[in-house]
Amino acid sequence: MAPVIVTEGVTRVYSDDGVPVHALRGIDLTIERGEFAALVGPSGSGKTTFLNVISGLDTPTDGKVWLNGKLLSRMSGNALSDFRRDNIGFVFQAYNLIPVLTVEENIEYIMLLQKIPKAERHERVLAILDEVGLGGMESRKPTQLSGGQQQRVAIARAMVSQPATIMADEPTANLDSKIGAELLDMMYRLNMQTEMTFIFSTHDPMVMARARRLITLKDGQIERDEVRSP
């Protein structure tokens, strides 16, 4: 398998009122295509910071990150935007749908940035809505959906442009366990069908149980890296 993400000595230091806070301390990691991996660890261990750094949302203080073979630190702001648009899908804990857009418009947003023709966008939105079990809800606004439905839309939005990697930051944290399990099943199924790489940052034992690789962070370092059989 080809590596999707390679990090080399990634360090991230924040300044908190002039006091340096080491969020990440020289992380070396390789994630292969098609992995279903979870970053776990206690609060403040650096999970979200690491997820942000490997997706190009944050810049490491030191070290290098390659995503799909591209060194992120060499990219300009616009190039990085384009790269994220074409290579990464995001699922956030708080769903983060755009409230003024309908379900369909939220899902097609990235395809719009990719200048995909309207007819194709519409077709792909309807197909993915069926896949996440929200067929017929394309005209609704996010406020008209339950939390579970909003997270399904967020997953559909992340996946519709078929990126190589999905980064999910605590995707089940705001959902009850039944809906969380359903969504996790759905992502697992998609991972198996499409070979899309899924990287979670999570506290949720259910996600940990499903992950085929568990990367445990503590104090900004990898404490344990465990690969499990499917």
Next chain:
Amino acid sequence: MLKIAFRNIFRQRRRTVLTALAMIVGFTLSSVFIGWSDGAYSDIISMFTRNRIGHIQVHRAGYLDKPSLYDVIEGYESIGEKIAGVDGVEAWTPRIYSAGLGSVGDKTMGVQIIGVDVGREVKATQFDRKITRGAIFSDAAREAILGVGLARILKADVGREIVLVTQGTDGAIANDLYTIIGIAKSGDKATDRMACYLHINDAQDLLVLNGRVHEIAVIAEALDRVPKITAAIEAQINDAKLEVSPWQVVAKSFYRAMQADRQGDLIGRMIIMLIVAIGVLNTVLMSVLERTREYGVLKAMGTKPSQIFGVVVAEVTFIALGSIIIGAMCGASLNYLLSIYGISLPQEFSYGGIVFQTMYAAVTVRSLAIPAVTVLVSAIFVSLFPALRAARIAPASAMRTH
């Protein structure tokens, strides 16, 4: 992006309404300011030109800079006929000017002798309406009409006689006796203190001008056509010895004073727009702050900083365009009402010697176009800083905000 910008307008309706209100009030005030100023200046110019100097004047070259008794126009009647043939000319009238001394009884005063063609002067500047006592010139010879101020100084009245002493073009001292048949009030106090009107034939006889005049004043059908008519008259006369000047050149100091006044208006408008801009800046900054997380999400998904910048600017532009439409309706309506009913001033005031009692506004293209451009430009300008802030949001930290 435009869809997001447009729909964002309706998210915080109260704030959008307040922002729009600031722009609408600013537009309307600015529009009324300009409409009022245009109406007032239009009245002033109209009275100044129509009642006195005319819209265009023809002189011997150099006369305007240094008036001389000897700089005369030959064959003025044929020139007048040519002028009358120019499209847009309503009337023309010849005039003669000379300085002299006027004596009534034992009072003597320096006077300005003004020779006028009664029929043409009435048609061009409604000279008959300026007569406050007595009558206008009859066919009789040696009649004079005095300005109201001059009559007061000389303690003269209708029926008395005035002796005029001056110099003719032949170099000899010229003097004659005239019967005062009327007192005129032009509205310009300086003129009324000096003016002694004579019939053009009497003035030509006194000054030995032999059918020649110093000036031809032209009235145009519309003020805004003056530049074109001036050029057309110039082409029609086609005489290098003559100079054709629009009213702005004839009354240079009056025109400059008016332009300076308009600069004052500009400062007033800028203050109004500054207040509006500060209000708009405040609300746009607030909305960017509230949507920090959202802009972070958009950036995470691959939206370019320039596109985020565009969303913020477009949202303000949409509000500004809506406000301009409503403001234009309010401004035009108010200016229209003020152009009909005007406002009576508690105390009359005088500008350029012209006395005003009621001020009227005007509905002009300027009164809508200038506020429209100002509101749009200032709204876009003040949105640049918040837009830049939104565009530079770091997605990772933006998504940590609530």
